[in-house]
Amino acid sequence: MAAQVNIVLLGLGVVGGGVAGALRERADTYSQRVGASLALRRVLVRHLDKERAVKLDPSLLTDDAEEAVSGDVDIVVELLGGEHPAYGLIRDALSRGRYVVTANKEVMAKHGPELLSLAAEKGVDILYEASVGGGIPIISPLKRDLSANEISSVRAIINGTTNYILTRMSRDGLDFATALAQAQQLGYAEADPTNDIDGHDAAYKLAILASLAFHTHIGPDDIRREGISGLAARDFRYARELGYAIKLLAVARREGSSLQVRVHPTLVPEEQLLAKVDGVLNAVQIEGDLSGRVLFQGAGAGSLPTTSAVMADVLDAARAIVQGGRPFPWRYTDEVAIKPLAELVTRYYIRLEVVDRPGVLAGIARAFGDHEVSIASVIQKETDEAAQTAELVIMTHPAREEAVQATAVQVRDLPEVVSIGNLLRVDD
Ligand SMILES: NC(=O)c1ccc[n+]([C@@H]2O[C@H](COP(=O)([O-])OP(=O)(O)OC[C@H]3O[C@@H](n4cnc5c(N)ncnc54)[C@H](OP(=O)(O)O)[C@@H]3O)[C@@H](O)[C@H]2O)c1
Secondary structure (H helix, E strand, O other): OEEOOOEEOOOOOOOHHHHHHHHHOHHHHHHHHOHHHEEEEEEOOOOOOOOOOOOHHHHHHEOHHHHHHHOOOEEEEOOOOOOOHHHHHHHHHHOOEEEEEEEOOOHHHHHHHHHHHHHHHHOEEEEOHHHHHOOOOOOHHOOOOHOOOOOEEEEEEOOOHHHHHHHHHHOOOOEEEEEEHHHOOOOOOOOOHHHOOHHHHHHHHHHHHHHHHHOOOHHHHHHEEOOOOOOHHHHHHHHOOOEEEEEEEEEEEOOOOEEEEEEEEEEEEEEHHHHHHOOEEEEEEEEEOOOOOEEEEOOOOOOHHHHHHHHHHHHHHHHHHHOOOOOOOOOOOOOOOOHHHOEEEEEEEEEEEEEEEOOHHHHHHHHHHHHHOEHHHHHEEEEEEEEEEEEEEEEEEOOOHHHHHHHHHHOOOOOOEEEEEEEEEOOO
């Protein structure tokens, strides 16, 4: 039995700092829980001289990746972020028969299957609880507690930055640019927010969740993705009048033998719990045939919540090392086809700016009829008297995406239509 488990930390930023602090401040508790002491042997950083919240012995720090991982190392904890050099360092660690703990959604979404099979080949494991939902336990429940189910859907709010922006737009009537600027001032959005607002971050996380839920590999390129920058404050107002919140929803749903996987702004009925998940919170709702509906909600980011998830994996890996025995890294066993978005059937919200004169509706109704898209309701909203235009909000009955898109093209070309303000999917 190992008396000491040697740990290398790659990265000492927001999460790495939290993990280094926990390893130091909770050393006694952790060694009791594991049955061996956890020794932090080396920490890889980019800037050796940077002022840091957590004070470590400077001799632990290195900016040389090869030096960081050399010697007697049991667990490599990767907290650098981004695809490179993280991916290469993780591969290298697994190849050398070391356990890996990572919070890296991009690496796991893009290279998960390869890294998991490498871990299995080497008799170790790669653990990634912190890669989705920060402090919310979700990877482990999918791998273990829900594994006896056939899962029919995963619906999730898994990007805190966009959820904060949407909450401010909804509650305070802010436009997108102002809400984004405030999120940046508060440190909730990065200087370059593209990864969050265009839905890439949520798509990486959905790829990870859907792969586990459906026992198959879903890559980020399988996911249809639309961001939130096209939303206007009035969309939230109108949606609310119709009984909906607007969320950047990540959805993976089984339909027969295929899967829909998509991330886009979505109208969610206000009475659903997901519609009430506001601010930087995250939530993941899973529907299993045995478990029924379960909802996980909590802090999707932040140093301490993410440390909680990383350290749980470190403790698991350390226990496996101390107790010996072969771990059982996750395996993808099923082949599931991805359903094209064009085949999605759902209800739609369409906001139009039209010329304010009698008879306008007839041409629009004809365009919907031509594509067999049935209108559930039409509401005339604000009128701009100076411009002589009016705004219409149309809700459809369930319709096929490709028919709705074809309708939108025809409607846009009508002389009485000034513009299509927005076209959003509803997820009842
Ligand atoms: N922040 C969160 O709330 C959160 C939540 C869930 C998951 N995550 C994930 O956790 C990981 C870490 O995020 P973070 O917020 O802690 O990032 P961060 O604050 O930017 O820290 C990154 C750390 O990695 C070091 N680093 C980056 N590139 C390096 C390189 N090429 N060579 C050597 N050192 C390098 C940096 O060194 P210097 O300090 O010297 O610059 C820094 O210590 C990411 O995968 C992220 O997606 C973060």
